[in-house]
Amino acid sequence: MTETLRMRPEEMQLALDAALDRVIDKTTGVSIARLGLVERFRLQPERRRLLVFCRHIATDHACCVIFNNLAFEDTLESLRSELEKTFPDLTIRFVFAEELRHPYADPA
Numbered sequence: 001m002t003e004t005l006r007m008r009p010e011e012m013q014l015a016l017d018a019a020l021d022r023v024i025d026k027t028t029g030v031s032i033a034r035l036g037l038v039e040r041f042r043l044q045p046e047r048r049r050l051l052v053f054c055r056h057i058a059t060d061h062a063c064c065v066i067f068n069n070l071a072f073e074d075t076l077e078s079l080r081s082e083l084e085k086t087f088p089d090l091t092i093r094f095v096f097a098e099e100l101r102h103p104y105a106d107p108a
Contacts, residue, residue, distance in 0.1 A: 004087045005045050016041055019082045025075050032075060049091045050083065 007015070020033035032038060042051040054076070076094060083092045 004089050005048070012043070015086050019079075019086045023075065023079045023082050032079060037075065038079075043090075047091070048089060049093055050087060051093050051095050052079070052083070053095045055096070 004012070017033065020038060021031050023032045024030065025032055025035055025037075028035065037054055039053040039055055042053070043049075044051065080092050080094075083090075
């Protein structure tokens with residue numbers, strides 16, 4: 001059994017909350033914990049995988065779509081990096097509520 005899988009639920013929750021607090025969105029200067037980009041987490045111990053359910057905050061302005069998507073992907077990469085440091089024995093997979101085929105989502 002890995003180190004992460006030995007954690008009590010309260011310890012895991014504290015580690016997840018701390019990771020979300022450490023990742024700052026570069027366009028707003030606000031932690032992603034406060035932005036609400038992550039809906040929830042689900043640990044799949046049998047696969048040693050952490051699912052991160054995200055919501056993409058889209059814009060209606062066509063001129064901002066490319067910038068918004070690039071900034072969002074940069075923030076997700078920062079989150080992936082932080083989660084991999086916090087839980088090195090888990091695979092991190094993003095799941096998007098709006099579109100499960102998002103280009104940044106890992107394959108099943």
